[in-house]
Structures are given as structure tokens and as C-alpha cells.
Amino acid sequence: MTTTLLLIIAYLLGSIPSGLWIGKVFFHKNLQDYGSGNIGTTNTFRILGTKAGIVVFILDCLKGTLATILPSLLGIHTISPALFGLIAVLGHTFSIFNHFKGGKAVATAAGLFLGYSPWFVVILGILFLLTFYLTSMVSFSSIVCAATAAILILVLPFFHIIFVSYDWLFTITILFIASFIIIRHRENIVRIRNKTENIFNFGLNLTHQKHNI
Structure with a gap:
């Protein structure tokens, strides 16, 4: 019963549409009517500015982190915390507070990784910043990091680097999220090629x- 309740809480946490609500309350703008129509970072x-973007990124990231560490805080260790983080990511993408629509899951997935393994996030964060600097594209950087995360989660535990052993639920979660992020960016991939x-x-x-911004 406790586990089920926490999974529901994780989903509700992930479902909080930070960008949508901040846009409506503080800027009187519905992000879904501007730019790409996405409510993510x-x-x-693009639409609300740097300060709002940073706040939304932090909030969306924290949703994944809090959902991931919540079971440990309550002493539940029978299920990998990755499952709760995954549910938060799905909540972010299919928000009950926004007609089951949402962002592309990158920030909340980063929060999941942060809650599970901070060093894993450090590696991906450095890669993201480097790729972003070289290409100026958040979309391409996100795709590269997603693909790299999928590779690293298969390789690093084998050599006992960062991860001492395989947590197969976490591994499956990473592979699923990586694939999900890449699929969510399919329109961006077409534009990048063009x-x-x-x-x-x-x-x-x-x-x-x-150029856009």
C-alpha cells in the first residue's frame, strides 16, 4: 500500500507543469501558444526569458530527484528508486494537470539521474554543455546525452565505474528514457538534418x- 501511494505521489510530482503555471501566473502567457508550444525548459x-527558464529547469529537475529519493527517505528499499523517478518522468510528459500533455522529459530525467547517481549526472552534464557550446542546440545536446546515457549504463557497471554492479531496473529505466527522449525529439532531428x-x-x-534566439 505504501509503495503504491508513493508511486502515485511520484506521478503527481512529475505532473506539476512548472513552465505552464509560471507562464500563466507571472507572465500571463500560455507557453503552449508560443514558440514550439512545449512547456519545458x-x-x-525562448518565450519567458533566462530567469524563468532557469527556475523551470530547477523545478522540473527537482521533481525527478525528489521522486527518486522519496522511498529512501521513508525507509523503502525493496524496489529500485529508479522506478519512482521513471513515474515522475512519465508524469512530466503526460501531466494529469495539463490534459496528459507535457514536456520532453529531459530536465526531469536529469533529476532522476541526480537522485540515483550524482556522478552520472556530472558526466552527462559536462557532455551536454560541451555539445551545446559546439552546436548551440539544446535539442541536439539532449539527444546526444540520451544516447550516451544508454551506452554508459551498459558499460560502466561492467567495469565497476560509478556503479558497483548492475541495477537492472535502473538500466531498463535509462534505456527506456533515452529512447523516449530521442523519439520526442524526432521533429527536431528532421530540422537538424535540414x-x-x-x-x-x-x-x-x-x-x-x-538562428532563433
């Missing part, structure tokens, strides 16, 4: 995409 940066992807006014834009 990237569109928040060199029409929106970029931030930051970095080298090595692939010469269309």
Missing part, C-alpha cells in the same frame, strides 16, 4: 542552423 527560455533547427545565440553553431 527550452521553450520557457539545417533549420532553432538555436540559442550561444556557442559555435558548427552545423550552421537557423
Whole structure:
């Protein structure tokens, strides 16, 4: 019963549409009517500005972290905490508070990884920043990090690096989330190939995409 209740709480935590609510309350804008129509971090940066984007990223990330560590805080160790983080990620993407629509899961997935293994997040965070600087694209950086996470979770435990052994539920969770993130970015992939992807006014834009911010 306790586990079921925590899974419900994890889903509700993930379902909190931070960008949507902040946009409506503080800026009187519905993010779904602007830019990409997404309520996640990237569109928040574009439409509401840097400060709002940072706040939304932190809040969306914390949803995944809190959901992941909540079972441990309550002394539940019979199920991998990755499951609770995964439920939060699904809540973020299919929010009950937003007609089962939501973001692309990147920030909340990062929160899950942070709650499970901070060093894993450090590696992916460095990779994200480097890729973002080289390409100026959040979408491409997210795709690269998702694919890399899938590879690393299969390789690192084998060599006992960061992870002392395989947590197969966490491994399956990573593989699922990585695939999910890449699929959610399929339209971005098409634009990247056509060199029409929106970029931030930051970095080298090595692939010469269309400017947006």
C-alpha cells in the first residue's frame, strides 16, 4: 500500500507543469501558444526569458530527484528508486494537470539521474554543455546525452565505474528514457538534418542552423 501511494505521489510530482503555471501566473502567457508550444525548459527560455527558464529547469529537475529519493527517505528499499523517478518522468510528459500533455522529459530525467547517481549526472552534464557550446542546440545536446546515457549504463557497471554492479531496473529505466527522449525529439532531428533547427545565440553553431534566439 505504501509503495503504491508513493508511486502515485511520484506521478503527481512529475505532473506539476512548472513552465505552464509560471507562464500563466507571472507572465500571463500560455507557453503552449508560443514558440514550439512545449512547456519545458527550452521553450520557457525562448518565450519567458533566462530567469524563468532557469527556475523551470530547477523545478522540473527537482521533481525527478525528489521522486527518486522519496522511498529512501521513508525507509523503502525493496524496489529500485529508479522506478519512482521513471513515474515522475512519465508524469512530466503526460501531466494529469495539463490534459496528459507535457514536456520532453529531459530536465526531469536529469533529476532522476541526480537522485540515483550524482556522478552520472556530472558526466552527462559536462557532455551536454560541451555539445551545446559546439552546436548551440539544446535539442541536439539532449539527444546526444540520451544516447550516451544508454551506452554508459551498459558499460560502466561492467567495469565497476560509478556503479558497483548492475541495477537492472535502473538500466531498463535509462534505456527506456533515452529512447523516449530521442523519439520526442524526432521533429527536431528532421530540422537538424535540414539545417533549420532553432538555436540559442550561444556557442559555435558548427552545423550552421537557423538562428532563433
